[in-house]
Amino acid sequence: MKVTLLFKSDSKIKMMIEDVDVGFVNALRRILVSEIPAYAVDHIVVYENTSQLYDEILAHRLGLIPLSTPLNVTKEVTLSIEKEGPCIVYSGDMVSDDELINPIIPDIPITKLGDNQKIKINCIATAGIAKTHAKYQTCLVFYKYFPVIEINKKCDLCGVCVEACPRNVIEIKNDSIETANIEECTLCRSCEEQCDLKAINVSYDPRKFIFTIENYGNMSIKDLIEVSTSIIEEKCDNFITALAGVAEHGQRR
Ligand code: SF4
Numbered sequence: 612m613k614v615t616l617l618f619k620s621d622s623k624i625k626m627m628i629e630d631v632d633v634g635f636v637n638a639l640r641r642i643l644v645s646e647i648p649a650y651a652v653d654h655i656v657v658y659e660n661t662s663q664l665y666d667e668i669l670a671h672r673l674g675l676i677p678l679s680t681p682l683n684v685t686k687e688v689t690l691s692i693e694k695e696g697p698c699i700v701y702s703g704d705m706v707s708d709d710e711l712i713n714p715i716i717p718d719i720p721i722t723k724l725g726d727n728q729k730i731k732i733n734c735i736a737t738a739g740i741a742k743t744h745a746k747y748q749t750c751l752v753f754y755k756y757f758p759v760i761e762i763n764k765k766c767d768l769c770g771v772c773v774e775a776c777p778r779n780v781i782e783i784k785n786d787s788i789e790t791a792n793i794e795e796c797t798l799c800r801s802c803e804e805q806c807d808l809k810a811i812n813v814s815y816d817p818r819k820f821i822f823t824i825e826n827y828g829n830m831s832i833k834d835l836i837e838v839s840t841s842i843i844e845e846k847c848d849n850f851i852t853a854l855a856g857v858a859e860h861g862q863r864r
Pocket residue numbers: 762765766767768769770771772773788805806807808809810811
């Protein structure tokens with residue numbers, strides 16, 4: 612397997628993965644979006660709520676606030692809110708009993724309090740995975756096959772395909788059709804459809820992928836990749852152990 616970094620920021624990574632099949636990249640995508648343990652508010656204890664929102668609505672809003680998640684996720688954490696109006700209560704008003712587990716974005720509005728309105732709530736955050744509830748999802752992941760664009764000798768350099776491309780991937784350079792930023796190609800085939808001479812062919816490499824991860828801030832991209840690869844490793848180990856059991860005791864019916 613070969614991995615080439617195409618783009619990296621704190622919240623996004625784009626890489627080219629080669630010499631793997633679609634099963635592997637899809638397994639990696641599914642684990643990243645649904646099996647990474649992360650913290651989210653799971654239930655709340657309401658001591659006082661004279662705001663305009665029902666307790667249930669507040670619980671729903673609090674559950675969707677992304678929380679920072681360290682690699683070691685075992686215990687429950689309490690985040691408390693105590694505010695009196697007039698004011699807007701923000702995610703940043705949640706006071707955590709663990710300095711590592713806090714709202715990532717401090718200015719998410721939770722509710723607005725009028726004169727003499729008050730809320731006093733304890734939010735209990737637990738670690739879970741997005742397979743059981745979307746509030747635990749840590750990232751968005753997508754991939755596409757690496758495009759392959761071939762021009763044959765029928766090409767008369769008319770330039771129609773250049774105009775037809777919505778991503779500016781094709782250009783005429785040095786009296787020939789060339790591709791620039793080919794990873795921007797969406798495989799839409801618009802260029803192919805517009806070429807009357809059938810001189811351009813769009814396909815893809817089935818063992819080469821452009822793989823993108825965008826995190827929600829709960830964990831760094833580095834931690835997400837580390838955790839996801841260790842989950843794949845554990846699943847493979849479990850499979851090998853199960854297979855060895857079948858070989859030893861015979862096929863189950
Ligand atoms: S549209 Fe076809 S013939 Fe025209 S430049 Fe593109 S590939 Fe060549």
